Amino acid sequence: MWRMTFSSFDRIFIAPLRGEPMRVGATIAQVARAGAGSLPLVALISFLVGMILALQSVYQLQKLGAESLVADLVAIAITREMAPLLTAIIVSGRYGAAIAAEIGTMRVSQEVDALTVMGVDPISFLVAPRLLALIIALPCLVIFADLVGILGGLLVAMVTLGQSASAYGADSMAALELRDIFTGLIKALAFAGIIGVIGCRMGMSVSGGADEVGRATTSAVVRSIVLVIVSDLLVTAVIYVRG
């Protein structure tokens, strides 16, 4: 596992410096699958979660007469926490599972062996483009989820509190610091690495038949979701301690 991680990071970041060509075409195709493919679901979920967050905070903040803080709360919760976490979970389920199943099937049908025999390194041919695609796509998805989540909050605030869109927008902008957004993006990068490495690793670990592909896919999703949440806690704690 570590060997695969190191050698794929080597292929992505170091090999181009050595003048070895990158698989640009394959990476773009994977970015489209991981990113554009997940876009509708990410939009839907973060819009709904933005609404839910707003509803919950309206309910609580009304008791204190602090309804004007809804925008702040939603903006910060979405950018720092909900958008990266939900996006990572969605992408683990969609793309992480897909790459584990795809590479696993290629193991079963000996396609990975065929690559090796041809002298094509499966890490640079299969793993590196997928990992790089996640590293590109996930932060983009998170920024998109930030926007859509705040829109969800806006809708609730307009309907329940009668706030105007411009006031809500101004409140959100005032509440957000660049650091909130960066925190989310740092998390997105970590999650991208986790999803990519675990998905590919589980796929590569398949050695028997079709039933193992199913097992590998399930275990890719379970492991990446657990690791995403654990690392979320770690990153959040580090950022909290450092202020």
Next chain:
Amino acid sequence: MSGAENDGKVLVRAEGVVKRLDGRQVLMGVDLQVRSGETLVILGPSGCGKSTLLRCLAGLERPDEGRVLLAGVDLCAAPAAAVRKVRRRLGMAFQGGALFGSLSLAENLELPLVEFTRLPASTRRILARIKLGMVGLEEAMDKLPSQLSGGMRKRAALARALVLDPDILLFDEPSAGLDPVTAAGLDRLLLDLKEVAPVAMVVVTHEMESAFAIADRIALMHEGRFLLSGTPATVRASKHPVVRRFLDRQPAEVLEGARGLRRFLTENP
């Protein structure tokens, strides 16, 4: 080893190859050598270790003991660059074809050309068409592997293995799962191939007919070692009991279950 009729260079050599898988010793010290222009058929029942041996020859499995040399390069000891270089002289056709499912046949064939040559796209396509033409699949070049029959996939896999004009060709079970006509067609193809290029071929099969049709030399494998190796005539004339049993298609004693079943069926009508 006996029976090498020509003086070609030894391209495939295995020395004392031992391989254990899951704690079971699959290969018990196998030696072999194949010269350029020669076809060695490894014949044996399922589970005798012949596919594992082929995987060792291809460098897909690392032998626990002994060594494998392709064109004089030790797959385990040589530097990575030398191994990569010698791999380009190796073509392997897998049992199920192992064609890339997301690529059309032509793209499958072009992949090694994209990776290892600087040929322009039009030339690559022409080369792919020529190789597919050799196996009679020109018409299907833009189809996906999933749209082909098993025999067509095997032929396409052979074409892909040949696309860089290798001088070593490994073929896993060319006729398994094919109807006799298609299987004979593949045998014919391998024989034709030998006419046009001096390739060192190692073919693993459990089909006797196809083995006798294409082999210069046959090695009979049983429980992880070669029982016998020689020209088809030598093998046919062998008196070794296990060889006879395999050639005469007699069931092994271990098939007690089948006998029990028959007794059960005849005694309990």
